[in-house]
Every structure is written in structure tokens, then in C-alpha cells.
Amino acid sequence: MNERVLAGEIREKNIDQKVLLKGWVQKRRDLGGLIFIDLRDRSGVVQVVFNPDYSQDALEIAELVRSEYVIEVKGAVVRRDESTVNHLMETGMIEVFASDLKILNKSKTPPFAIKDKTDVSEDLRLKYRYIDLRRSPMQETFKLRHQTTQSVRNFLNDNGFLEMETPILTKSTPEGARDYLVPSRVHSGEFYALPQSPQLFKQLIMMSGFEKYYQIARCFRDEDLRADRQPEFTQIDIETSFMSSDEIMEMTEQMMKKIMKDIKGIDISLPLMRMPYDEAMQRFGSDKPDTRFDMELIHVSDVLENSAFKVFQGAISSGGKVCLLNVKGQAANYSRKDLDKLTDFVKVYDAKGLAWLKAEGNELKGPIAKFLTEEEIMGLVDRADASDGDLLLFVSDKTSIVYDSLGALRLKLGKELNLIDESKFNFLWITDWPLLEYDEDLGRYFAAHHPFTSPVEEDLDKLTIDPANVRANAYDLVLNGYELGGGSLRIYKKELQDQMFKVLGFSEEEANEQFGFLLEALEYGAPPHGGVALGLDRIIMLLSGRTNLRDTILFPKTASASDLLTDAPNEVSEAQLIELAIQLNEKNN
Amino acid sequence: MNERVLAGEIREKNIDQKVLLKGWVQKRRDLGGLIFIDLRDRSGVVQVVFNPDYSQDALEIAELVRSEYVIEVKGAVVRRDESTVNHLMETGMIEVFASDLKILNKSKTPPFAIKDKTDVSEDLRLKYRYIDLRRSPMQETFKLRHQTTQSVRNFLNDNGFLEMETPILTKSTPEGARDYLVPSRVHSGEFYALPQSPQLFKQLIMMSGFEKYYQIARCFRDEDLRADRQPEFTQIDIETSFMSSDEIMEMTEQMMKKIMKDIKGIDISLPLMRMPYDEAMQRFGSDKPDTRFDMELIHVSDVLENSAFKVFQGAISSGGKVCLLNVKGQAANYSRKDLDKLTDFVKVYDAKGLAWLKAEGNELKGPIAKFLTEEEIMGLVDRADASDGDLLLFVSDKTSIVYDSLGALRLKLGKELNLIDESKFNFLWITDWPLLEYDEDLGRYFAAHHPFTSPVEEDLDKLTIDPANVRANAYDLVLNGYELGGGSLRIYKKELQDQMFKVLGFSEEEANEQFGFLLEALEYGAPPHGGVALGLDRIIMLLSGRTNLRDTILFPKTASASDLLTDAPNEVSEAQLIELAIQLNEKNN
Known part of the structure; x- marks a missing residue:
């Protein structure tokens, strides 16, 4: 015994x-x-x-x-x-x-009971994390996280990948999100940065001839936090040499198939659906569409291009568009007050308003009906396949606002109306991404993914003359409306990387200062390479049926990047600052 | 095709x-x-x-x-x-x-050739790391590292351990080595610290009821670097609840046995040898003895306590001791000049000198022989088992200096004289460590391991009255003269942890400010727990037969904590510093 x-x-x-x-x-x-x-x-x-x-x-x-x-x-x-x-x-x-x-x-009386359901504040749960974690759903989540991680490793080990560790104390390259910085004591006045991802190191690993690399990698972004962001997060980080984007996507699919089988006992069928970025935006108003339900965006600009309704006509004539959602059979369930609330909702996405019509028999009724001709009404009924009792919700605006607002409204209605089959796991690749995004405020192009993403070969000649229309050799993996991650083929020729930096507005000097080591490495036999990175925390969230990313991280931080358990960050001693040769700005003293 | x-x-x-x-x-x-x-x-x-x-x-x-x-x-x-x-x-x-x-x-002509043996400078190899890593021995090392990591995981997974991730952005607790600090942008004037180890988090995981945790964990120490230290390093980090120190040691042995079998094809026999700290110091002058060869320290204070030789007698009468190494059969091979060099060597360890005698027949010859009586000579010959041609090397000093200098000299001679069988893997546990070390300069006790180490139960009553003689429930694992790591049972009762902080000179306020979260957690049903942490980099170094830790880390830093490849750390922009509300001290501008 x-x-x-x-x-x-x-x-x-x-x-x-x-x-x-x-x-x-x-x-x-x-x-x-x-x-x-x-x-x-x-x-x-x-x-x-x-x-x-x-x-x-x-x-x-x-x-x-x-x-x-x-x-x-x-x-x-x-x-x-x-x-x-x-x-x-x-x-x-x-x-x-x-x-x-x-x-x-012994134990003092715990601040809350150890039971499956708890209604105490999240702050209290985070302060007494070691008590919260004793609850069975939390225990189960971290067992699932362990199992998922091992499932990933087993798959990658079996496929000849080497697990390799890249540095956490790295060089600051301020392109993209904000770096966390670490002052150096030995080299005073200089700083390390925590990596936003192992991107450059995994490319260097390919240039080192290892061909197949992976890492369950910690990454850091000093961004203003949202509900689904953490200052440190974990990604399944993969890079390969000599593989095509199709091969990388197929490999990733096989990995996801194994995870789904190992963890959920579900067989998903391959190949996963693929959808070009443009199609996803047009149909779902989103680059990460939740395909578990329909209610797609219906494009009606052509029907309304001569409309007497100024709002529609104005949007169309200034290059925007009009789209609608047909909320089937819900006309009677949405009062004026409810519709006002939906209007407030789309305004968050910069839409100026939300027009609506309700189908009664073959007619469309509502405040804007009087501006529409018989022909336009018929055109809308036909295009929207509207039948008695349907509710049509319109946004007319710049294309990006129409997509953002209706895409978000679609998701909101899908949840409210229980249109989503929560037992489904709908995977989807989004392909044919634009390589560059133009920032109107700053008047320059930015890399849509990152500056090392390869353009597709046939668009190469557009890079200097028509950058906005160059597609990237990039792919994102979406699950149930969440972006799990993505990847791309990388630039492996020095001349193309030089050109890319130029398009992004880097002087040769700036490019060399920040990325000189990469540019030099490209000159010594860099192989064609590419990879993928998937957010582990989010995968765990979806596999465990949770909605809060913090429930998937053992010791997470709050929206203001605090650890309520240990009370980090905190003040440090003057002696520590002196050693680092830094001081705090006045307002802090 | x-x-x-x-x-x-x-x-x-x-x-x-x-x-x-x-x-x-x-x-x-x-x-x-x-x-x-x-x-x-x-x-x-x-x-x-x-x-x-x-x-x-x-x-x-x-x-x-x-x-x-x-x-x-x-x-x-x-x-x-x-x-x-x-x-x-x-x-x-x-x-x-x-x-x-x-x-x-294409490739420019590489700065050095891709061949197994290279004689280019390490700095050049580090700058062009992606070329150095193409060399076959480097490829093999990182394959071995991958395999070792998987071997460890397989063992721990099979034994019910959960792999869990602890934060990298944590609280600064300036006990022990120097922390790397990360200024917080959101909480200006405050800092995160990079963890020196996941020690407190793994204890909190035990208080969270997970019972068996592991992590291949990145750790950070901003120390002045030596050849075998890196600012970031990786440890196999393990913690368990309800296990005795014997059980934890046995589990660790099983893991090492599996690694040795999987990676080297070698069957090591268990249980591994155990040696109390005091015995290791007395026999080998080291807390991490290389037991692949003999030449142990020979204690001769009793033989020489009345010696006319002032150096010996003075050391003994002031509480120190005299020990010697018998370098068998080497008398003829060490000239005066060689012996002068050995003297210089021990002086690095603060020894005042190195006395020597050579055995000729039954006599001992050398400059100090004239100070010794016949009886003393016979005593030495007998104790040292000296025979014709042996060289006896003496240090007399404070005990710690005698051990340090002769321990180092023993290793040096072992290598020089090829006494070490390089094919051997000699594992050894060092047990019965002192809990505390007294720092004479600062006039206070420090934790020999860390402040959370549990004293052995039978020494508990000495904690306040005789702290120097309290033993810790701690164990270190040594391989071929290298410390692979170690562990301990932890304090799990609030009162004992309070007492420990008191002995270490913390006021109640200081203890609460730095470790309040731990002290509070101990009041809510903390289980008995303990664990172990082994340095992965060093294990890889020994398994791959290398002598340079940097060859086991993919992208290592130099002795001055620089990354020669990416040129980190580097200067950052004024805008970044303003966001962090810090500024550099004058001398840096």
C-alpha cells in the first residue's frame, strides 16, 4: 500500500x-x-x-x-x-x-468554489489563477493543449521535420507590429527585441540547409490588446525548402486532419476548400469567412445604379457599391428599435447607415421603398430571392466599408438567429492575397503579410508599375470564421528582395541597416523556401469550444497586459536601471 | 519523376x-x-x-x-x-x-568552405552562421538535439506529465542572477522581467493541481558570460506533486537512461551513484566531480599538524587543512618549470602556493623535504600510497581554497595525462547540499539553490539557531564533471517559507512585495511538491562530444552577448524610446 x-x-x-x-x-x-x-x-x-x-x-x-x-x-x-x-x-x-x-x-476558504461553472469576475479568477485552474474544465483544456501539441509534434517528426529553437533575444526590426525591447547591460544604449515571430530565423534555417524545420514558438507583440490578443502567444511555426505552395498547403492539411482525429475523433475530408481572397470578400465580406452558414452578401449595385435614392446612387457613382443581406423569414421579428440597434452596430464599421426593406408578398416595404421604381423592386426581389417575410438589410458605401460592415453584421445575425451549427469544423484556405496594401495616410505601400512574401511569378512585372494588383504566393487557413494562421512562399533571390524593399519605400541604406544579414544570406545559395505558422492558442480555443483566448493560456495577461497573479509588470530598483544605463522619463518619477 | x-x-x-x-x-x-x-x-x-x-x-x-x-x-x-x-x-x-x-x-564564393573540419575563426563562423550550419558536424548536432528533445518528451508523456507553457514576460524578483528587463509601454515606468527559470510558475502549477508538469523551457540570465554560459539557454524543466526526493531522482534516472539508449545506444545501469556534497568536496575538491578517473584528494592534516613547515602548520592551526594529489609515476616528467606553471595555475584559485615532493624509493625528495620529520615522511608515504616515481602536489590553506585549487588541478592533470576514458558516461547524484551559504562581504545568508528549497525535516530546528548546518532536500545530477542540473523538494508550508525569507534577511514587507503571490498561494492548499531542471544545451554538448556550448545552440551569442549574424543588440529609434517613456543615460547619447 x-x-x-x-x-x-x-x-x-x-x-x-x-x-x-x-x-x-x-x-x-x-x-x-x-x-x-x-x-x-x-x-x-x-x-x-x-x-x-x-x-x-x-x-x-x-x-x-x-x-x-x-x-x-x-x-x-x-x-x-x-x-x-x-x-x-x-x-x-x-x-x-x-x-x-x-x-x-491546510487551506483558507478559497475566494471562489472549485466547480465546473463559475460566475465570479475574470479578474478574481486571474488573481487566484492557481485556484481557477483546479476547476475541471480548466484541467481539461490544458490536457487538450498538451495532447494537441504532441499530436502536432508526432505528425511533423514523422514527416522528417526537425524541431529547432530560435533566439528570444533578437534584433529590433520595426516593420509590422511594435517590438518589445530589452535594454542591454553589456552594450549600453543598445537593445534586443523579442521576436514577433521567428520569420527571419526560420528563413535562415532554410539557408542553413536543414530543409524542414518546426518549432512551437513563443512570439511577442506589443500591441493594444483586444479580447483575442495576448502580448505573448504561441505559434506552430513551420518552414520548408523546395516545396511548392500546394505541397505546403497539403502538408498543413494532413497535420490538421491528424489533430482533428487525435483530439476530436473527427475525420475531416481533404483537400480542404480553397477560395481566392477576392471571392471571400465579395461573398462573405470577410477574409476569414465562417462558412458554417449561408446568408452571403448579395451584390445589387447594377440593379440600383440609376436609383432615385441618393444614398445608393451616390455610393455607386463614387466608385463604391450596394450590397444586402437577406435575413430569411425574420421581417416580423425585427422592430424599428431592433433595426436602429443594427444600424448602430454597422456604424462601428464606418457605415453611414443601414437601409432595410421587408418582403410582403411580392412587394418590399419600408421607409426607402418610396424611392425605388417597380423595376428596381423586382430586380431586388429577384436577385435576393426574397419571399414573404424576409428582411433585407442594405449598406451602400465604399467597397471596403460595405464588406466590413455587412461581413460583421452577417456574423452577428448568424449567432443571434442560431444559424450556426456549433458541432461543425469548417476549414477553408484563403488564397491569392494581394501582396501589398496602400496606406493612404502614410502615402506608401505596406506588405500585406510581411516584406519577405514572394509575389506570384506571373505578376512579377507589375511590381513596379502596378503594385496594388500584384498577388502574393500566400495562403491563410480559416476555421469557423477564425484565422488559424497562414503562410507563403518567401523571396529567395536577392534582386527581388531588394526590389520589394524599394516598393515598400526603404532606401538601400535603411534596408541594409535593418535586414542586411538577410540580404547577404540571399547571396550565398538560398534555396526556394516557404512555410506556414498557425496560432496554437486559437486552435486550442476552437478545439475546446471556448470563446476566450485567456482560458487557453496557463498564465495569461489582461487586456492591459498585466499579470494579475504576480502583479507584473512592476517597478524595478534604481540600481537595476543604473546598470542598464537607462532612466525613466520625468512623468514617471 | x-x-x-x-x-x-x-x-x-x-x-x-x-x-x-x-x-x-x-x-x-x-x-x-x-x-x-x-x-x-x-x-x-x-x-x-x-x-x-x-x-x-x-x-x-x-x-x-x-x-x-x-x-x-x-x-x-x-x-x-x-x-x-x-x-x-x-x-x-x-x-x-x-x-x-x-x-x-546562385552563390557568391562562401567565406569558408563547407567541410567537416574548419579552422576559421569562431567570429566568422557566427557571422555566417547559415554557412557554418551547412557543415555536416553541425547538421548532425542539431539532428541529435532534435532527437534528444523528442526522447525526453516521449519519456515524460509516457509517464503522465503534461507539457505546459509558462510566461516569458514575468515579474522581476531580483534574488539570484541579474534579470533581463522589458519596459512596459502600457504601464510606463514599469518593467517585465524575462524568467531565470520557470521556478515559481511551476510551483504554482502544482498548486493548480496538475501534479506532473514539464516544459523544454527557455531561461534568461544577464550574467557576465563565460565559455559555457549563454544569455538565453534551455532547460528540461520538471515538477511533480506528492513525490519524494528519491522518487524524483529515480524518475530522472529513468529519463537519462532512455536518452542514453535512444541517442547513444548505451545501456546505463541504475540506480546511479549517489554521493553527499561533503564527500564529493573531500574526495574530489568539487561539487561536480569527474569520476572517470581517480587521483582523489588525500587528506594529510593529521600527519602534518605539528609540522615544522610553517606553511602547512599555519594553515592547519588557523582552521584550514593540507591535502595532496598523488600524480602516479609522473615525478620524472615534471620539471621545476612545469611545477612552476602548476603553481601559477592553482594561484588562480587563490592558493598561495603549490608544494611538491617526488618519491624516490621510500624517500620523498624536494625543496620542502628538509622541513619534514622522518615520521611525517613515513606518514605521507603511507597515506598517499606513494611509490617510486610518484609526484605529490600539496595545497595548504583555508578548506575552500584547498578544495577549489586541488579540484581544478586534478581535472587539469587528468586531461593532460590522458587519465580520462572519453568513451565513458559517468553519472552521479550529489545529495545533502547545504541549504544556505554565508556571504561574508554582505554579512548575510543566501540560498545555496534558491529560497524555495525545502530544508531536510530533521534539520528544521537548526534553521534559526545554526543555519549554516541545515541541509537541503536537494540533489544535483553530474555527468563527466559537468553539472547537468538539479532539483529539490520545495517549501509548501507558508510558515516555513516565511521563516526562510527571514533567515535570508527579508523584511516581511520585502518578502510580500516580491513573493506575496507565492506566500498567498501557499495558504490555499499547496501540495507537497518538488522537481528537477536539467540543462539541455549542456546535455547536447556532452552527447555530441563537443566542448563548446555555442556549437549546440542554433543561433548563439558571443561572450559579450552579441549576435554576430543579425548584429543584435542594436540601437533603436528615439520614437521607440519615447513610446516606452525611457531615455538613455547621458554617456550613451
Whole structure:
């Protein structure tokens, strides 16, 4: 009886065995001179009974025990009375009659109870993270995270990839998101940066001849946080040499197939659907469409291009468009007040308003109906396939605003109206991305992915004369409306990388200062290469059916990048700053 | 022929097959109108032959090709002529007759050749790391690193451990080594710290009820670098609940046994040898003894305590001691000049000098012989088991200096005299460590391991009255004279942790400010727990038979913590500093 037994694994086959248990007091009940303790460990819960006939000593110690005390119990496994069998517990057929009880550690009353559902504030859960993590759904999430990580590794190991570690203390290259900086003590006045991704290092690994690399890599972005962003996050980072984009996508699909099988027991069929970026925007108003439900954007600019309704006509004539969503059968369920709320919703996406019409018989009714001709009404009914009781919601604006606002409205309505089959896992590749995005405020092009993404070969001659229409050799993987990540073929010729930096507005000097090591490496036999990076935290979120990314990270930070448990970041001593040869700006002192 | 074949895997069974190869030009030779190219990829090298009879086009392109060009070859596998078979190459029975050749990328002449042995400076190798890494020994090292990591994971996964990720942006707790700091932009004036190890987080994971945790964890120490230190390094980090120190050591041994079997094909026998700290110091003058050879320290204070030789007698009477090494049979090989050099060597370890005697028959000869009595000589000969031709080397000083200097001298002589069997892997646990070390300059105790290490139960009452003699529940694992790492049981009771901080000179306020979250967590049902952490980089160094830690890290930093490849750290823009609300001290501007 020296070997500890796991509480949640005891079954009827163990009846009459003596067991040694160690764990936490989940619950204590006193009943008719007996004490019942639910003992919890990482495997689950078992009921322990303290009976004066069995051990008076153990019973007396059991009287001292409270929730979350850590205890050690010796006892015998017995079959429960028929009347006390608990079919909801995996160990509910048996209980343990205690002969010995030892209190290993006490506990104050926890700030909240260890139960599956909790309604305490997230801040309190984060401050007492070690208590929150004892709850079964949290335990399960991190077991799933462990299993997913191993599934990924097994797949990549079996396919000849080498797991390799790239540095965390790297060079600051301020293109893209904001770097976290680390002052150097030895080289005072200089800084390391934490990597936003291992992008350049994984390309250097290809130039080092390793051909197949992966890493479950920690990445850092000092961005203003949103609900689904963390200052540090983890990505499945992969790079290969000599593979085409099709081959990289196929490999990634095989990996996702294995994860889905290993973790969810689901067979997904390959190849995954592919959709060009333009099509995704036109049909779903999103570059990461949730394809678990329809309600696609309906384009009606041609129907309305001569409309007397100024709002429509104005948008079209100034180069924008009019699209609508047909919310099938919901006309009666949306009051003016509800529609005003939807209008407020699209305004967040810079839409000036949301026009609406309700289908009654063959007619469309609503405040804007009077501006529309018979022919336009017929055209809309026909295009939207509108039937009695349908609600049509219109946005007319610049194309990007029409897509953003209706894309977001589509998702909102899909959720509100329960149009989404939550059991589905809809994977989708978005391909044919634009290589560059023009920033009107700054008057220059930016890399849509990053400056190392390769243009597609047939668009190469447009790079200097028509950069906006150059497509990238890039692909993003979408699952249920979330971007899991993406990848691309990389530029591997020095001349093309030079040209790319030029298009991005870098002087030769700036390019060399920031990326000279890469440009030089491209001159020494860089192989064709490409890869992919997938967000592990988000994959775990979707696999575990959660909606909060913080529930998938063991010790996450808040939206203001604080760790409420350890109280990081914090002030440091003057001596530490002096060693680093930095000082705080006045306002901080 | 669309599937690429790996060059190093082609064998006689592939003769007559058509193959598609992609890789680097290792070597080009022109001979009698033919061109021979050694094509290298991650798998190895194969010889490709360009012959005008086979393809004039391919031959003409081959003429343009230089070392490290990246090429694509189509061809047929043929058996080599008897006379040209190369038994030193794994593919030496065959060659590939090329029908097509495509240059995928060019290369300038590399700064050094891609060959197994290189004598270029390490700085040049680090600057062109992507070229250095193409060399076969480097490729092999990182394959071995990959395999070792997977071996560790397989063992831990099979034993129920969960791989979990702890934060990199954490709280600065300036006990121990120097932290790398990261200024916070959102909370200006505050800093994150990069973790020196996941110590507190892994303890919190135990308090979260996970019971078995591991991580291949990146750690950071801003220390003055030595040859075997890097600012960022990787450790195999393990923590468990409810296990005794014996159980943790046994688990660690099983893991090392599996690594040795998987990677080196060597069966090591368990249990590994264990040695108390005091014994290691007394016998080997080291807390990480290399037990692959003898030449242990011989203690002769009792023999010499009344010696007329002032140096010996003074050391002993002031509480120090005299020890010697018997360098068997080497008396004739060490001249005065050699012995002077050994004296200089021990002086680095603060020894005042190195006395010596040479055994001739039953006598001991040397400059200090005249100060010794017949009885003392006989005592020394007897104790040292000295026979004709032996060289005895003495240090007399404070105990710590005697151990440090003779321990180092023993290692030096072991290497010089080839006493070490390099094929051996001698593992050893050092146990019974002191819990505390007294710093005479600062007049306070420091934690010998870290402040969370548990004292052994039977020494608990000494903690306040005799702290110097409290032993820790700690264990270090040593391999061939290198510390692989170590671990301990941790303090899991609040009162004991409070007491420990007190002994270390923390006020209650200081303890709460730095470690309040831990102290609070200890009050909510913290289980007994402990763990171990092993340095992965050093394990790889020893398994791959290397002596330079930098050869085991993909992109290492120099002794001054610089990355010569990317030129990190570097200066950052004023705008970045303004966002972080910090400025550089005057001298840097």
C-alpha cells in the first residue's frame, strides 16, 4: 500500500483492495455520525467515508478538515449500497472506507468554489489563477493543449521535420507590429527585441540547409490588446525548402486532419476548400469567412445604379457599391428599435447607415421603398430571392466599408438567429492575397503579410508599375470564421528582395541597416523556401469550444497586459536601471 | 519523376531509376570533357555526372555552376565503374547521369568552405552562421538535439506529465542572477522581467493541481558570460506533486537512461551513484566531480599538524587543512618549470602556493623535504600510497581554497595525462547540499539553490539557531564533471517559507512585495511538491562530444552577448524610446 492510487481511476475491480490516496478535499459532508469527503486529484474524484467503527482516529481528524485541504488517506475500496450509487460519478459505484487520515496542508476558504461553472469576475479568477485552474474544465483544456501539441509534434517528426529553437533575444526590426525591447547591460544604449515571430530565423534555417524545420514558438507583440490578443502567444511555426505552395498547403492539411482525429475523433475530408481572397470578400465580406452558414452578401449595385435614392446612387457613382443581406423569414421579428440597434452596430464599421426593406408578398416595404421604381423592386426581389417575410438589410458605401460592415453584421445575425451549427469544423484556405496594401495616410505601400512574401511569378512585372494588383504566393487557413494562421512562399533571390524593399519605400541604406544579414544570406545559395505558422492558442480555443483566448493560456495577461497573479509588470530598483544605463522619463518619477 | 529524391539516400537498389534531385553544389570537378558535381542536401551527398553524350544542354549549364549554387537535377542512377567506386561515401557505389540541370539560385564564393573540419575563426563562423550550419558536424548536432528533445518528451508523456507553457514576460524578483528587463509601454515606468527559470510558475502549477508538469523551457540570465554560459539557454524543466526526493531522482534516472539508449545506444545501469556534497568536496575538491578517473584528494592534516613547515602548520592551526594529489609515476616528467606553471595555475584559485615532493624509493625528495620529520615522511608515504616515481602536489590553506585549487588541478592533470576514458558516461547524484551559504562581504545568508528549497525535516530546528548546518532536500545530477542540473523538494508550508525569507534577511514587507503571490498561494492548499531542471544545451554538448556550448545552440551569442549574424543588440529609434517613456543615460547619447 505504498504506491499512491489515483482517485478518479478506482473502479469496481478494485473492491476489497487497500489504497493510498493523496489529493484535495473537494467537499465534506457530515451525516449521522459519519463524515463523507470527496477527495479530488488530477484524475478525478472519489468518495471517502469516515466511520467510527472503522477508525475513530481518522474520523476525528476528518472533523478538522475543510475544503481544499491537502490530505493523505489510507483505506479500503468497498461497493456502495444500491441506494447510494452515484451514476454521475465515474467512481460512483464504490467508495473508500478510511483507516488513516493525514492532513498534508491546510487551506483558507478559497475566494471562489472549485466547480465546473463559475460566475465570479475574470479578474478574481486571474488573481487566484492557481485556484481557477483546479476547476475541471480548466484541467481539461490544458490536457487538450498538451495532447494537441504532441499530436502536432508526432505528425511533423514523422514527416522528417526537425524541431529547432530560435533566439528570444533578437534584433529590433520595426516593420509590422511594435517590438518589445530589452535594454542591454553589456552594450549600453543598445537593445534586443523579442521576436514577433521567428520569420527571419526560420528563413535562415532554410539557408542553413536543414530543409524542414518546426518549432512551437513563443512570439511577442506589443500591441493594444483586444479580447483575442495576448502580448505573448504561441505559434506552430513551420518552414520548408523546395516545396511548392500546394505541397505546403497539403502538408498543413494532413497535420490538421491528424489533430482533428487525435483530439476530436473527427475525420475531416481533404483537400480542404480553397477560395481566392477576392471571392471571400465579395461573398462573405470577410477574409476569414465562417462558412458554417449561408446568408452571403448579395451584390445589387447594377440593379440600383440609376436609383432615385441618393444614398445608393451616390455610393455607386463614387466608385463604391450596394450590397444586402437577406435575413430569411425574420421581417416580423425585427422592430424599428431592433433595426436602429443594427444600424448602430454597422456604424462601428464606418457605415453611414443601414437601409432595410421587408418582403410582403411580392412587394418590399419600408421607409426607402418610396424611392425605388417597380423595376428596381423586382430586380431586388429577384436577385435576393426574397419571399414573404424576409428582411433585407442594405449598406451602400465604399467597397471596403460595405464588406466590413455587412461581413460583421452577417456574423452577428448568424449567432443571434442560431444559424450556426456549433458541432461543425469548417476549414477553408484563403488564397491569392494581394501582396501589398496602400496606406493612404502614410502615402506608401505596406506588405500585406510581411516584406519577405514572394509575389506570384506571373505578376512579377507589375511590381513596379502596378503594385496594388500584384498577388502574393500566400495562403491563410480559416476555421469557423477564425484565422488559424497562414503562410507563403518567401523571396529567395536577392534582386527581388531588394526590389520589394524599394516598393515598400526603404532606401538601400535603411534596408541594409535593418535586414542586411538577410540580404547577404540571399547571396550565398538560398534555396526556394516557404512555410506556414498557425496560432496554437486559437486552435486550442476552437478545439475546446471556448470563446476566450485567456482560458487557453496557463498564465495569461489582461487586456492591459498585466499579470494579475504576480502583479507584473512592476517597478524595478534604481540600481537595476543604473546598470542598464537607462532612466525613466520625468512623468514617471 | 515529380517526386524529389534525397541525394544521400540513393543506393544500388535505385540503379536504372530516374531521379529528381534538389540541393547545393558541394564540389565541381571538370575532367576529360565531363563535369562531376557533388550534390548535397540534408540527407548527404551524391555524385552527378554531366556528359555531352547524355545531355549537351545540361553540360553547358553545369559549366556555369559554382560551389553552393542551388540546383535541380534530373537524371538516371547508374552503377559506378569498379575503378571509381568510393567506399568512403554512402552513395559511393552509384552516380547520377544528368539529363537536365536548372540553377535555382546562385552563390557568391562562401567565406569558408563547407567541410567537416574548419579552422576559421569562431567570429566568422557566427557571422555566417547559415554557412557554418551547412557543415555536416553541425547538421548532425542539431539532428541529435532534435532527437534528444523528442526522447525526453516521449519519456515524460509516457509517464503522465503534461507539457505546459509558462510566461516569458514575468515579474522581476531580483534574488539570484541579474534579470533581463522589458519596459512596459502600457504601464510606463514599469518593467517585465524575462524568467531565470520557470521556478515559481511551476510551483504554482502544482498548486493548480496538475501534479506532473514539464516544459523544454527557455531561461534568461544577464550574467557576465563565460565559455559555457549563454544569455538565453534551455532547460528540461520538471515538477511533480506528492513525490519524494528519491522518487524524483529515480524518475530522472529513468529519463537519462532512455536518452542514453535512444541517442547513444548505451545501456546505463541504475540506480546511479549517489554521493553527499561533503564527500564529493573531500574526495574530489568539487561539487561536480569527474569520476572517470581517480587521483582523489588525500587528506594529510593529521600527519602534518605539528609540522615544522610553517606553511602547512599555519594553515592547519588557523582552521584550514593540507591535502595532496598523488600524480602516479609522473615525478620524472615534471620539471621545476612545469611545477612552476602548476603553481601559477592553482594561484588562480587563490592558493598561495603549490608544494611538491617526488618519491624516490621510500624517500620523498624536494625543496620542502628538509622541513619534514622522518615520521611525517613515513606518514605521507603511507597515506598517499606513494611509490617510486610518484609526484605529490600539496595545497595548504583555508578548506575552500584547498578544495577549489586541488579540484581544478586534478581535472587539469587528468586531461593532460590522458587519465580520462572519453568513451565513458559517468553519472552521479550529489545529495545533502547545504541549504544556505554565508556571504561574508554582505554579512548575510543566501540560498545555496534558491529560497524555495525545502530544508531536510530533521534539520528544521537548526534553521534559526545554526543555519549554516541545515541541509537541503536537494540533489544535483553530474555527468563527466559537468553539472547537468538539479532539483529539490520545495517549501509548501507558508510558515516555513516565511521563516526562510527571514533567515535570508527579508523584511516581511520585502518578502510580500516580491513573493506575496507565492506566500498567498501557499495558504490555499499547496501540495507537497518538488522537481528537477536539467540543462539541455549542456546535455547536447556532452552527447555530441563537443566542448563548446555555442556549437549546440542554433543561433548563439558571443561572450559579450552579441549576435554576430543579425548584429543584435542594436540601437533603436528615439520614437521607440519615447513610446516606452525611457531615455538613455547621458554617456550613451
